[in-house]
Amino acid sequence: QLEFITPFQLYFNPDLIFRKFQIWRLITNFLFFGPLGFSFFFNMIFLYRYCRMLEEGSFRGRTADFVFMFLFGGFLMTLFGLFASLFFLGQAFTIMLVYVWSRRNPYIRMNFFGLLNFQAPFLPWVLMGFSLLLGNSIIIDLLGIAVGHIYYFLEDVFPNQPGGKKLLLTPGFLKMVFDTPEEDPNYNPLPEDHPEDQPRDQDQN
Secondary structure (H helix, E strand, O other), X not given: OOOOOOHHHOOOOHHHHHOOOOOOHHHHOOOOOOOOOHHHHHHHHHHHXXXXXXXXXXXXXXXXXXXXXXXXXXXXXXXXXXXXXXXXXXHHHHHHXXXXXXXXXXXXXXEEOOOEEEEHHHHHHHHHHHHHHOOOOOHHHHHHXXXXXXXXXXXXXXXXXXXXXXXXXOOHHHHHHHOOOOOOOOOOOOHHHOHHHOOOOOOOO
């Protein structure tokens, strides 16, 4: 926004990534939401709100799984971006988070600007319609919905089907970095680890 850098240095360009080794574009294309305006603040509010609700809800105590969802979603969006000539994927990432939250909270009633009442699973589609009214392309929104559905299906639906199994396994190194190690219930600490439990010396008169 301060024009220290331009969007041309941030956008997703496979040719510059793989031939010029501008690897940062794999990340920076998710971080640009356009110039300051209604669409920018709209994305910021939804990104913050639903990222927080997921982290404090279904991902509570599972930070590594939360990070893995980010990486999995970003990877799929990047693959689609290679074939769809998409330049910025931040809005698709926001819609993905909204989609996953909405499917995990299907009975919550929503109200959109006091105009529409609906249940949570319809929220991504309402946002897509609103984006269309603003004159934006819905390809980005459809990409976010598609990636969100793939994640939700592989994580929440397929493992509960007959013969299904969990396919998305969070790598161990992410668990080591982000998750606190579980305490061994059979561990018996040494007395010196709990000085408050030791008998105090009595003063001699």
